[in-house]
Amino acid sequence: MSDTVTVTIDGAQVKGRAGQTILQAAEAAGIYIPRLCAHNELSAHGSCRVCTVLVNGRPQAACTQPVADGMIIENNTEKLTNMRKAIVEMLFVEGNHFCMSCEKSGNCELQALAYRFGIAAPRYPYLFPKRDIDFSHPDIYIDRNRCVLCGRCVRASRETDKKVVFEFTGRGAHRRLGIDAAADLADTDAAVADKSVEVCPVGALMRKRVGYAVPVGQRKYDHKPIGSDIEAKRA
Amino acid sequence: MSKPKIATASLAGCFGCHMSILDIDERILQVAELVQFDKSPVDDIKKFTGRCLVGLVEGGCATEENVHVLEEFRKHCDILILLGDCATMGGIPAMRNMVPLKECLEEAYLNGPTVYNPGRVIPNDPELPLNLDRVYPCHEVVKIDYVLPGCPPSADTIFQTLVALLTGKPLDLPYELIKYD
Amino acid sequence: MSNTNKSTVKQICVRHGKDRTRMMDIVRDVQSALGCVSSEAMDAIAQACGTHRVEVESVVSFYSFLGTKPKGKVVIRLCHGVIDRMHGSETVAAFEKELGIRMGETTPDGLFSLEWTACIGMCDQAPAALINDQAVTYLSTDKVKRIVEMLRADPDPKRLVRTYGDGNNAHELVHSMVHNNIRRRGAVIFGAYERGSALRKALAMTPQEVIRAVKTASLRGRGGAGFPTGMKWDFTRAAQGEQRYVLCNADEGEPGTFKDRVLLTECAEQLIEGMTIAGYAIGAAEGILYLRAEYAYLKAFVEAVVAQRRKDGLLGASVCGKAGVIFDIRVQMGAGAYVCGEETALISSCEGLRGDPKTRPPFPASKGYLGCPTAVNNVETFCCVPPILEHGPGWFAQMGSSGSKGTKLLTVSGDCSMPGVYEVDFGITLRDVLKMVGSENAKAVQVGGPSGQMVGPEKFDRKVCYDHLATGGSVMVFGPERDVLAIAAQFLEFFMDEGCGYCTPCRVGNVLLKERLDRILAGQGAPTDMAYLQELGEVVKMGSRCGLGQTSPNPVLTTLASFRGEYERRCQPAHSRHVFLPGFDIRKALADSESIAGRHSVVYSE
Known part of the structure; x- marks a missing residue:
């Protein structure tokens, strides 16, 4: 049995390996599928749903769905882009994202997705939830106003750091990022060099005393949309 | 035919977006050829002199006065454009939205660590407009036609938008010009 | 926490083998012993079981019958x-x-x-x-x-x-005032049942033959989704794994559904027999019956039925004396979470985790409970199995309609004179159902619970079956005076409370749907709101990760389709001297300020 599978993404033939996800196969072929919770160094989570594609007409998360020979995949269509925009807008109104005063601005993946999609303002009303900030740790802080519940830190803590600092608690709209202590991040074994801190796509889990280290104009997404690096690989 | 009119206002904003209008620099002359400024802090005209083609609104609605001005703009302007993040999502003033109004006032005038207020008075002159329960993004109050995000939107963004609008050309802002900071 | 309480927690952990996968039992027992699972108790559990406190908290905070603050006795x-x-x-x-x-x-x-x-x-x-x-x-x-x-x-x-309810509700181990209200008995579920007979017939066949019989009968899942049962068993049997498991989904949480409660009370033998046959068919040695916390009063009774069958050789080391056929069952209690009715969430819960659904693939048939091949079926599905083996698949398949064979239990409630459980042949029209239950003038019927559809009178001639009006049993009847939009809003509230919050569209989308529907109900609807709701609902439907999420916007989407007039009536353009959007209420926005300042707005007095 051959290890290679061939799928079609927006009409283009893409070769992938058995065991790859749609997201990985697309990326290897230089096709960017927008994503937020997915991270190349972590296991798939499938929670943000930004990477939703249509597989033979059915919606599937590209980050969790393995490629199979003959799949007809739709990615860059008006319908899907509108849905992805809607999801990004949902995340903006669900939390309190004050980009103008956030240290992550310019390097934030949520913001970068909104830029890529050309979102001027969300179509949904802002919910302005009351969320808390944990500033107890000497080197790291959590600002839950900015948390998008992507679970990257949860996975990185287990998979890379070999710790269990984070896990989700609560459910539904009350789901939140929990920590392995009664109250304070300072009481966990979280450390500043942890992968879990590095992988946060937004400004929710941040290193202290870094601030606005990179000047405006030189930040990651100031000039090129998120995903440009992947698209540059396309032959 | 007389030139179309443009009006601007700053609601609960910091005037940074107006600074950005001024940052158009000498290109303001090009704009002035296309339009005539009506009610605006730029020319200090306090009242609408007539119907305007474009209204530019900075800042969100934090008080009844902000709402009133916004309403006047909606009534007098054909096209209403939001300028900046405060107008669009409330911005820094909206950081109070998670706290009840009473607590906000008490923190600001009575309990805050840097407050000096021996009389312990929360300002309440009848001349002062009443605060709203929270800061509202403008597009949750009246119908808005266009939104230019940014803190502030850059002068280039404002200029290109105005020119496109006034000359009837399609607007295609490059990637660099849509920013939230 | 006192030392006594600490040792109580420790004893509970020891009783459950300090096994993290039995976390549900541990935290349930701590809750019942101490009135809550406090912060200190979570620390103690984590320590005893060699896990992390946050992992215990992630479970405790998920289920609504558990809490960290003490509750009343x-x-x-x-x-x-x-x-x-x-x-x-x-x-x-x-x-x-x-x-x-x-x-x-x-x-x-x-x-x-x-x-x-x-x-x-x-x-x-x-x-x-x-x-x-x-x-x-x-x-x-x-x-x-x-x-x-x-x-x-x-x-x-x-x-x-x-005073006891009818049937086994009066059994000393049930001891309940609940009534069965069985209004109509059909041939399959409530037909004659002879204990052990179908099981012996099954054991005389090969497992493959049993699966073939279930396939030939065209039995489909009775929980609502309707996946072919035989195919599911086939996949599970074929999958690689050291152990295989049979899981019975008795987490009946879809509002308006109460058939499993009645089946557990009156047909527990038949149910356990169905599970045993399934165990034999797929090659499982262990079955788990996941019982929702709301039905805890049935636990002792069901466990007694299991124990008696074990004693009688119908479960255990060699089922019916057949060497090598091992199957036993334990009851796993839930702790209050609708989402655990989703099969992968149910598996998570059985494993002692929060009830988040799992990523698919892999499907439970290949990697389910503890990573082993697992067949999860509904209570009613299992109850269909003994009659199929007893009377043959042909007998079963002659009932019902094409694509939906056999009978279905409907649980009818609301504005009708005879609410209760009805066993009907698939294919019955909704109109006939309404006649049967004594509802003359229904304005709307919610078929399939909140995740199903709100049906208006023009569609009462549609048939109850998988291809038209699919339902896990729930039929809620609403009379002329009911407000379908208000009902839809209550359903949305249900999904907001009961969703797991894992994925964005369901977690945020339902809050937003509810916000807009509430606004419409408050008389602040705008004509554009209908398109807004439609589009938002479709995003939730398309983008959500599990079945719960994908069906959660149905209260809005199906009322928009069937009761559009109700929306149109309330989403009129506003007439006002102001130019505000209908959703903006200046009087409400100023209310706090006016009361704090002690003066009224001059500009916006009225």
């Missing part, structure tokens, strides 16, 4: 279902009055807590409540008064049961 959980609320506002007031507390509070003496809970599966005898594990039904102001008096005298809720 007697917890009164009033059913918050739509049907109960239709009849029940006086009941709430009566409880609040008699106890002197509001919903969500505990009496100062620590005796009573009063709270809402999602549908407890007693819609045919609403309003109803759970008092600890005991169900109290047909509540009225007088009854509430009596109940509180009795509890004050003796806080054991078991004493409240003066």
